[in-house]
Amino acid sequence: MNPLNLPAGALCVLIGPPGSGKSTLAARYPDTWRLCLDFYRGLATDSEADQSATPVAAEIQALLLDARLSRGLNTLVDSTNVLPHIRAGLIARARYWQRPIAAVLFDVPLATAEQQNARRSRVVPRHVVRELHQMLPTVDQLRAEGFGTVHLASEIPATADAPR
Ligand SMILES: Nc1ncnc2c1ncn2[C@@H]1O[C@H](COP(=O)(O)OP(=O)(O)O)[C@@H](O)[C@H]1O
Ligand SMILES: [Mg+2]
Numbered sequence: 001m002n003p004l005n006l007p008a009g010a011l012c013v014l015i016g017p018p019g020s021g022k023s024t025l026a027a028r029y030p031d032t033w034r035l036c037l038d039f040y041r042g043l044a045t046d047s048e049a050d051q052s053a054t055p056v057a058a059e060i061q062a063l064l065l066d067a068r069l070s071r072g073l074n075t076l077v078d079s080t081n082v083l084p085h086i087r088a089g090l091i092a093r094a095r096y097w098q099r100p101i102a103a104v105l106f107d108v109p110l111a112t113a114e115q116q117n118a119r120r121s122r123v124v125p126r127h128v129v130r131e132l133h134q135m136l137p138t139v140d141q142l143r144a145e146g147f148g149t150v151h152l153a154s155e156i157p158a159t160a161d162a163p164r
Contacts, residue, residue, distance in 0.1 A: 003028055003156050006102060009072035011065075011094040013147070015081045016106025017132035018124035019117025021153060025104065026078040028159070033068075035061045036078040038122070048122050065090070069097040082135040084145065091146045102149040103142045104156070 003025070006012055014022040026034045040057035042048040061077070068075045081087055087103075094101045108116075110133045117129050142150045 003159070004102065004104065004151055006074055007100045009069070009074060010100040010102055011069060011075050011077070011090065012102045012104065013077045013081050013087060013090050014079070014104050014106065015087070015137065015142070016104075016108065016153065017080060017082065017113045017117075017129050017136070019113040019115070019120060019129060020106035020108045020133075021116065022078050022080075022104075022106060025153065025156065026076050029074070029076055033074050033076045034078050035064055035068075035075060037061060038079070062093075065093055066097075069093055069099050072097075072099070080132050082132050082137070084137070087137075087142075087145055095146070100149070101147050102151065103147040104151045104153055105136070105139060105142060106153040107136070108153065 004012065014026065016022050023036070026036075037054065037057045038048040040060040041050055041053040043060075044050075044053040044056050047053075061079075065075060065077070077090055079086075081090070091101055106113075110130065113129055113133055114126060117124055117126075137145075139150045139152070
């Protein structure tokens with residue numbers, strides 16, 4: 001159950017707009033590997049959409065990130081991660097702990113992200129999906145930022161029980 005062949009202790013950053021399939025991929029790994037801002041916003045406010053809880057969610061994520069990386073535990077960051085400075089912060093922690101750094105780029109067409117967003121439990125406004133989709137980096141950009149391995153979500157083998 002390791003569709004990305006992640007090495008031990010790796011940080012894996014999922015990068016994609018809402019509806020691109022990040023959480024679906026993360027669900028193929030143990031729950032404890034997954035850090036998710038949506039989930040922590042929900043824990044803080046009973047609403048995953050409540051952006052006022054983003055700072056506290058980011059603090060929780062940062063604490064868990066260091067807790068896991070320091071122990072050499074695999075960690076998946078299941079948030080949009082389309083902003084370069086957010087990725088830089090994650091890369092810095094993995095470098096500090098000397099862990100392998102991987103990315104999965106959810107290179108889905110905008111129309112697919114929009115359709116799949118409409119099927120999510122929490123539907124994100126369309127303009128937000130569009131804006132975040134436009135901010136998607138390229139594979140070359142991700143390599144230049146310091147990701148040792150970059151996977152394209154479109155190339156990850158599907159399984160019988162998971163679409164991707
Ligand atoms: N490869 C895929 N093919 C078809 N449907 C998918 C695929 N990946 C995800 N989905 C569906 O799209 C919706 C959004 O996926 P999700 O993983 O929640 O996206 P994200 O976490 O990036 O917002 C879900 O209903 C999910 O079942
Ligand atoms: Mg998700």
